[in-house]
Amino acid sequence: MALGSTSERAIVVGAGLAALRGAEAMREAGFSGPLAIVGAEPYRPYDRPPLSKHVLTGEIQADATTLPSSLGSDVDWHLGSPAVRLDRGSRTLHLASGCGLSYDRLLIATGTRARPWPNPHEGQLAGVFTLRGRDDAVALRQALAAGPKRVVVIGGGLIGCEVASACRRLDLPVTLVQLGSAPLARALGRYIGTIVGAMHESRGVDLRLGFEVEWLEDVGGRFVAAHLTDGTRIAADVAVIALGAVRNTEWLDGSGLSFDVGGVDCDADGYVLDVDGRPDPMVAAAGDVARFPHPLYGGRRIAVEHWGHAVAQGARAGRLLAGGNPEQSYATLPAFWSSQAGVTIKSAGLTEGADAMTIAHGDVASGRFLILYGREGRCIAAVSVDCGRWLPAYAALIAEEAPFPPKGAATDRAKPLDILAPGLS
Amino acid sequence: MRNRRGWSRFPRILASTLPLGLRVNNDVNLCQAYAQCRNVAPRHCRIEGREAVLYHPFPTPGDRTDIKRARVACPVVATQIEILGRDA
Ligand SMILES: Cc1cc2nc3c(=O)[nH]c(=O)nc-3n(C[C@H](O)[C@H](O)[C@H](O)COP(=O)(O)OP(=O)(O)OC[C@H]3O[C@@H](n4cnc5c(N)ncnc54)[C@H](O)[C@@H]3O)c2cc1C
Numbered sequence: 001m002a003l004g005s006t007s008e009r010a011i012v013v014g015a016g017l018a019a020l021r022g023a024e025a026m027r028e029a030g031f032s033g034p035l036a037i038v039g040a041e042p043y044r045p046y047d048r049p050p051l052s053k054h055v056l057t058g059e060i061q062a063d064a065t066t067l068p069s070s071l072g073s074d075v076d077w078h079l080g081s082p083a084v085r086l087d088r089g090s091r092t093l094h095l096a097s098g099c100g101l102s103y104d105r106l107l108i109a110t111g112t113r114a115r116p117w118p119n120p121h122e123g124q125l126a127g128v129f130t131l132r133g134r135d136d137a138v139a140l141r142q143a144l145a146a147g148p149k150r151v152v153v154i155g156g157g158l159i160g161c162e163v164a165s166a167c168r169r170l171d172l173p174v175t176l177v178q179l180g181s182a183p184l185a186r187a188l189g190r191y192i193g194t195i196v197g198a199m200h201e202s203r204g205v206d207l208r209l210g211f212e213v214e215w216l217e218d219v220g221g222r223f224v225a226a227h228l229t230d231g232t233r234i235a236a237d238v239a240v241i242a243l244g245a246v247r248n249t250e251w252l253d254g255s256g257l258s259f260d261v262g263g264v265d266c267d268a269d270g271y272v273l274d275v276d277g278r279p280d281p282m283v284a285a286a287g288d289v290a291r292f293p294h295p296l297y298g299g300r301r302i303a304v305e306h307w308g309h310a311v312a313q314g315a316r317a318g319r320l321l322a323g324g325n326p327e328q329s330y331a332t333l334p335a336f337w338s339s340q341a342g343v344t345i346k347s348a349g350l351t352e353g354a355d356a357m358t359i360a361h362g363d364v365a366s367g368r369f370l371i372l373y374g375r376e377g378r379c380i381a382a383v384s385v386d387c388g389r390w391l392p393a394y395a396a397l398i399a400e401e402a403p404f405p406p407k408g409a410a411t412d413r414a415k416p417l418d419i420l421a422p423g424l425s
Numbered sequence: 426m427r428n429r430r431g432w433s434r435f436p437r438i439l440a441s442t443l444p445l446g447l448r449v450n451n452d453v454n455l456c457q458a459y460a461q462c463r464n465v466a467p468r469h470c471r472i473e474g475r476e477a478v479l480y481h482p483f484p485t486p487g488d489r490t491d492i493k494r495a496r497v498a499c500p501v502v503a504t505q506i507e508i509l510g511r512d513a
Contacts, residue, residue, distance in 0.1 A: 337453040344474065388457055
């Protein structure tokens with residue numbers, strides 16, 4: 001399935017991180033034919049992690065996030081015009097601009113967008129923001145720089161927590177409302193979420209746990225307060241909706257490919273499946289939008305929304321489409337980092353379904369520790385808080401599905417490890 | 426320049442105004458805060474808290490020797506740089 005002659009054309013749909021690394025990998029694998037990159041936004045691929053961190057605090061300008069790249073000038077960029085339809089019969093990609101591009105190989109890397117506030121009228125009020133792209137970050141930065149009297153962050157996931165952190169670094173009063181019993185609980189469990197939540201509180205974040213925002217009040221179209229389900233009214237002039245993401249797959253309507261709001265389905269090689277479950281050897285997917293069977297998780301299809309994954313899977317898909325040597329199934333261990341509350345949190349593996357955990361390094365009181373998670377007697381994930389240097393050792397245990405609790409592993413404990421409940425429900 | 430917390434502040438550059446320059450990106454998953462980059466390029470990298478390394482993502486052309494040195498100094502090769510412009 002190699003991209004044989006140089007007259008074969010490749011298209012990368014999406015101009016984000018996975019798209020960029022995929023396009024670079026095609027070129028590095030020797031593909032020298034026409035290569036087009038189609039992006040909905042008007043920008044060359046940029047880095048999103050700073051958008052919820054130093055761009056909000058004003059330390060890095062949004063337009064300084066453009067990613068380094070090894071691509072040369074032999075790329076046909078179609079920016080600012082999203083793909084709207086894929087016709088696999090005639091191998092044509094249609095753009096909103098009306099332009100139709102034909103392809104021999106196609107990489108789908110359209111990522112996700114912020115989940116909107118469920119009430120569209122309230123979601124569009126002045127002072128209400130979501131955060132996914134550069135323009136979102138610029139708008140939110142402007143609102144924060146204007147010195148609002150309070151910011152309400154709705155949702156205590158990674159991005160919500162980072163936004164709350166940035167607000168405190170700017171000395172802005174901030175309330176974080178989270179339905180669950182601890183921030184980050186869905187991703188990391190209640191145990192670690194409670195610890196990180198306390199770090200946020202000690203830095204002045206007003207945490208409202210176990211509450212839901214019922215509606216957003218406005219005066220003349222401008223947001224003025226968030227109302228919680230228990231009747232509490234929180235007066236604020238900025239609201240940040242941080243309720244996760246939905247995948248950008250609508251443009252695949254009518255393509256005959258297997259997809260829904262949870263992603264586009266791939267096989268173990270990375271080829272996209274059609275509605276009958278057959279791989280299309282011309283089309284691959286990578287990054288936040290791709291749902292693929294991970295060998296470490298019993299071949300169950302998962303979608304991973306992390307930076308490192310977009311890099312690794314993007315590059316692999318690029319090589320695949322360029323016809324590089326057959327590789328083993330994509331099995332890169334999911335990993336992410338987050339900077340918040342003055343600490344660096346790093347994770348390897350997936351905590352989902354963990355039934356036990358242990359503090360394998362450091363101690364909670366010192367604010368530097370590493371937690372190892374187990375499920376059914378195997379190591380499945382590790383999370384470090386300011387303890388990242390130990391993470392690779394545990395990532396290796398996870399990758400080889402070593403027994404949990406680990407025996408004779410490199411923990412810093414003299415005594416047997418205490419087994420605790422991670423609080424993942 | 427120093428901000429309130431005493432960290433040296435990065436110059437605020439508008440990337441679009443740069444004819445030549447560098448782009449820097451640190452793979453934080455790989456980065457283990459050995460801080461060698463900070464030792465060789467203190468004007469361009471800083472450590473936040475106990476283990477977050479921050480690069481200015483878009484230094485000026487004159488900084489390229491420093492940044493290249495920072496890249497080679499990194500024990501886990503976490504730094505990616507792109508040199509823009511003709512005299513790369
Ligand atoms: C604010 C923020 C902070 C983050 N911080 C971290 C962090 O600290 N650590 C970490 O590990 N991860 C972090 N992430 C996650 C990480 O950035 C993503 O996993 C990564 O960007 C995914 O890359 P991608 O290429 O799959 O998708 P994206 O980066 O979303 O790129 C997809 C691109 O496709 C474009 N597109 C969408 N629809 C179409 C269409 N129909 N036609 C053409 N183009 C289209 C979009 O405009 C977008 O540019 C963060 C994400 C955000 C939003």
